[in-house]
Amino acid sequence: MYLIKSINELAPKIWQIWVNAPHVAFHAKAGQFVILRINEFGERIPLTISAIEGDDIRCIFMAVGKTTSALAAHRSGDYIRDVAGPLGKPSEIKKYGTCVVIGGGAGIACCPIIARSLKADGNVVKGIIGARNAELLILEDEMRDSCDELFITTDDGSKGVHGFVSDILKTEIQKGSIDAVWIIGPAIMMKVTSEVTRPVKIRTFVSLNPIMVDGTGMCGSCRVKIGDQIQFACVDGPEFDAHKVDFDLLMKRQRAYLQEEKLALEYHNKEQCKCGGPNNE
Amino acid sequence: MNDRPVNERLKDFKEVDSGLTSDEAVLEALRCIQCKKPLCIGGCPVGIDIPGFIKLISEREFEKALEVIYNDNLLPAICGRVCPQENQCEGVCILSNKEKGVAIGSLERFVADRALVQKSNRKCSVNPTNKQIAIVGSGPAGLTGAAELAKKGHSVTIFESLHEAGGVLVYGIPEFRLPKWIVKREIEQILSLGVSLKINHLVGKSVSPEELLQFDAVLIATGAGLPHFMGLPGEHLSGVYSANEFLTRVNLMHANDFPKYDTPVKQGSRTVVIGGGNVAMDAARVARRMGAKVTLIYRRRRDDLPARNAEVIRAEEEGVSFVFCSNPIKVLGDEAVTGVECLQMALCEPDESGRPGTEPVPGTNFVIDCDICIQAIGQDPNPLLLQSMPSLKSGKKGTIAVDINGKTSIPHIFAAGDITTGAATVILAMGSAKTAADEIHKMISI
Ligand SMILES: Cc1cc2nc3c(=O)[nH]c(=O)nc-3n(C[C@H](O)[C@H](O)[C@H](O)COP(=O)(O)OP(=O)(O)OC[C@H]3O[C@@H](n4cnc5c(N)ncnc54)[C@H](O)[C@@H]3O)c2cc1C
Ligand SMILES: Cc1cc2nc3c(=O)[nH]c(=O)nc-3n(C[C@H](O)[C@H](O)[C@H](O)COP(=O)(O)OP(=O)(O)OC[C@H]3O[C@@H](n4cnc5c(N)ncnc54)[C@H](O)[C@@H]3O)c2cc1C
Ligand code: FES
Helix, strand or coil, rough: CCCEEEEEEEECCEEEEECCHHHHHCCCCCCCEEECCCCCCCCCCCEEEEEEEEEEEEEEECCHHHHHHHHHCCCCCCCEEEEEEECCCCCCCCCCCEEEEEHHHHHHHHHHHHHHHHHHCCEEEEEEEEECCHHHCCCHHHHHCCEEEEEEEECCCCCCCCCCCCHHHHHHHHHHHCEEEECCCHHHHHHHHHHHCCCCCEEEEECCCCCCCCCCCCCCCCEEEEEEEEHHHHCCCCCEEEEHHHHHHHHHHCCCHHHHHHHHHHHHHHHHHCCCCCCCC | CCCHHHHHHCCCCCCCECCCCCHCCCHHHHCCCCCCCCHHHHHHCCCCCCCHHEEEECCCCCCHHHHHCCCCCCCHHHHHHHHHHHHHHHHCHHHCCCCCCCCCCHHHHHHHHHHHHHHCCCCCCCCCCCEEEEEEECCCCHHHHHHHHHCCCCCEEEEECCCCCCCHHHCCCCCCCCCHHHHHHHHHHCCCCCCEEHHHHHHHHCCCCHHHHHHCCEEEECCCCCCCCCCCCCCCEEEEEEEEHHHHHHHHHHHHHHHCCCCCCCCCCEEEEEECCCCHHHHHHEEEEEHCCCEECCCCCCCHHCCCHHHHHHHHHCCCCCCCEEEEEEECCCCCEEEEEEEEEEEEEEEECEEEEEECCCCCCCEEEECEEEECCCCCCHHHHHCCCCCCCCCCHCCECCCCCCCCCCEEECCCCCHHHCCCHHHHHHHHHHHHHHHHHHHCCC
């Protein structure tokens, strides 16, 4: 059982949770994730480790379906049944020169820890974060602290530049030499944005989020196509060379359980009405 | 075998074989002629005193019979169910020349189940040695190693990456062959020896190699859980599973009870299973219980099936249809799988396993419609630990290299079970773990 130290809503439907998990906190590095299971009936879901403090780790998640909604209904002092990790390979942090770290939507959660690690290794780090609107933009202050320079975009222009993160990336590439880029966000955003760095051959990493079960390389649910090779995102990734990723296949596989997910959420909402709260043990 | 009727067992995941009553057990035990030179003991990979425990059953001394088994095997309720006895103890039983060999597995299971129901815990009263042992993985090998070393008074910690202990016993072998409460109880018994279990700990990630080396000795028992894929076009389609994923979703995550349990599995109306081993039979029979029509495709003949014959017969009884001498070449579909295209196979010269080799026959293409396709074509050793400990010498096909006592290339680190052999059996995993545990005990006791 793992204690929830604190939990709060950063933006509509985007939650920040601090969990006590010493075995994870002690070893975790930028780019890794945990698999958690709320209770005995729960699904194992992966969430990126977005910060570490002492024995505690932070995850930031979007309440999109059954498990994430149930998690959001927890309070400080509650417990989560299982937290396994840190899983996956850490980000390839080293001295590149100038790096750009780009986050979209809830994907911004993963960015500060990568930006800080890159800076600690002597890189100049530029951050670009984007959201649909100002209200949905998270971790602005933290990104400002972690980067040498920060750009903000919103789809509706309610904050920062009116447009997409890829627009800023294009201008930054024109302005000067960039040696490595991280892009983290929804699959479609990673696909589109990594097209910007392909023609100019800039080393680009994306963090893939296929559906996982064990997260330890034993099932193959998370298989993704990298170049002409099938790899398991949970152990070979989750970060991969963006220019080799088959994003269409990733998106297809992410949609595999749409019907079941809808059913689970309906069931969850019904159950919750009955007992008036999360089914906490 | 006291199998429940087919139409009944297809409706649930409850155990197929309901086991022996005490009278039946005593009668069966009386069939044993108590050979002077029993072949059965030699047929048992851990050398249980089989005539000894059978004699006690015939005298209705069930608890004493269990004590005899415990001397050599700490997981009898499990082994009684899943060991391939027909190739081991029962296969060499002298009676099998004339009539049926003694049902040793069923007898083993009978005495073990009785004790589990009564919840009698085993005790262990030795002086603690203060030696710290780490066991990596909680499958049959890890559990056996833990129990053997705890019985000697060492302080044992098991690290397990999943949220439940048991390895293949919980995530792979289905409930209807091995009820999970039995596995739980057997594990509780081992933990009651004072073994500490740390779940959610993936060694190599949650525990570093350096931390591991601080223990007085380490036993690596991480199994062979890396699923193979055939590399067919269309393999990424929704509805295509490795047997490991399909079975894990159902056995470990209870997807058969979705949405009460959150983890889903695709509900197919027609399922194709590719492969011919125990894993393929399990996947096919689970799929039957999920309500699908099931076709199993195997590239050789029925007689060549590597699965236990009893399980093949049960699969047939349960309505799994078999397509032999065929192999898939393509998974069809756009977003989700709609069928598999196969070729017929011709048999040719035997390969190194002694079974005939196979060759595709051009032009014999045919399609089997399906909405789920499960690949059960083998598993490799889990590579993670070898990757995180480069100085650990590897053996054939991704195994960890060991000598006959389970010693690896790093002093104080031992390995046992499927990680050293590739996918094998529960009892072999246990046997090798016992050998390694004895060696560890010798090493740290000097
Ligand atoms: C390595 C990795 C890191 C991730 N990090 C974060 C993060 O930091 N913050 C965040 O908000 N989300 C993250 N995700 C996605 C997150 O795991 C899913 O949003 C979550 O599982 C949804 O579960 P649900 O029951 O609430 O929703 P559901 O209704 O079940 O599903 C909603 C969507 O989530 C995806 N999903 C469902 N089940 C799983 C599963 N078992 N594994 C992966 N994806 C699934 C599906 O594509 C689906 O479309 C990450 C995913 C991966 C693989
Ligand atoms: C579906 C199926 C059916 C089978 N049926 C039979 C049968 O009927 N009879 C029979 O005798 N055999 C059967 N087998 C084979 C048998 O189950 C295995 O040979 C046996 O379980 C091997 O035991 P093990 O302890 O070596 O490994 P496993 O049982 O695989 O256990 C390994 C454990 O280690 C954990 N682990 C892996 N890596 C790490 C790490 N880095 N850190 C921490 N933990 C880790 C895993 O999560 C797992 O729990 C079957 C196998 C399968 C898959
Ligand atoms: S999630 Fe099972 S192999 Fe990656």
